[in-house]
Amino acid sequence: GNSVTQMEGPVTLSEEAFLTINCTYTATGYPSLFWYVQYPGEGLQLLLKATKADDKGSNKGFEATYRKETTSFHLEKGSVQVSDSAVYFCALSDMEYGNKLVFGAGTILRVKS
Amino acid sequence: SQTIHQWPATLVQPVGSPLSLECTVEGTSNPNLYWYRQAAGRGLQLLFYSVGIGQISSEVPQNLSASRPQDRQFILSSKKLLLSDSGFYLCAWSVGNKNIQYFGAGTRLSVL
Numbered sequence: 001g002n003s004v005t006q007m008e009g010p011v012t013l014s015e016e017a018f019l020t021i022n023c024t025y026t027a028t029g030y031p032s033l034f035w036y037v038q039y040p041g042e043g044l045q046l047l048l049k050a051t052k053a054d055d056k057g058s059n060k061g062f063e064a065t066y067r068k069e070t071t072s073f074h075l076e077k078g079s080v081q082v083s084d085s086a087v088y089f090c091a092l093s094d095m096e097y098g099n100k101l102v103f104g105a106g107t108i109l110r111v112k113s
Numbered sequence: 114s115q116t117i118h119q120w121p122a123t124l125v126q127p128v129g130s131p132l133s134l135e136c137t138v139e140g141t142s143n144p145n146l147y148w149y150r151q152a153a154g155r156g157l158q159l160l161f162y163s164v165g166i167g168q169i170s171s172e173v174p175q176n177l178s179a180s181r182p183q184d185r186q187f188i189l190s191s192k193k194l195l196l197s198d199s200g201f202y203l204c205a206w207s208v209g210n211k212n213i214q215y216f217g218a219g220t221r222l223s224v225l
Contacts, residue, residue, distance in 0.1 A: 036216075043119075044205075046213060046214075046215070099207070100162060106155075106157075
């Protein structure tokens with residue numbers, strides 16, 4: 001079946017540091033890939049998405065590129081801020097499975113000033 | 114614009130008591146609706162999804178049930194809560210075959 005694996009956290013960075021959160025996936029079809037963010041005490045918000053190989057999703061300074069050859073969708077940001085502290089979830093959806101989302105376990109990011 | 118409401122925001126219930134969590138969506142018609150659970154320190158697990166009134170699919174066997182009495186209302190229930198039912202419950206919606214889901218703010222349930 002489909003699955004998503006994320007790097008374990010927590011990830012602790014200083015402000016303005018470079019961020020990478022690794023995400024790899026297993027899918028039988030051609031999934032769409034997503035990053036969702038969950039700020040403390042809140043629900044999930046869509047951060048960015050990519051629907052086909054080599055697509056790059058970007059939003060709020062975050063980027064991720066859909067790499068079919070390595071089945072990866074790593075999240076990056078060049079300079080993190082304290083306000084980026086949150087839990088980040090990588091997810092996929094596959095039309096063969098009714099477009100239901102399959103989530104990774106989530107990665108906690110803590111940014112210190 | 115579309116909005117999704119979940120309530121209550123937090124809930125503390127004794128073991129063996131019943132549960133009813135409600136989710137409503139505004140500003141869209143015939144949404145697909147989802148219930149997820151996020152256990153402490155873990156990812157999200159899809160519990161139920163619904164593509165229409167009275168149509169419920171269960172993803173995992175469990176102590177919970179779901180109902181959709183109206184087009185934009187999705188209810189998560191239990192007759193007798195277990196300790197293992199504690200967690201953060203999230204409702205979400207999507208439209209048609211679009212694969213973006215939009216989440217509510219969640220309900221934090223503590224079963225004691």
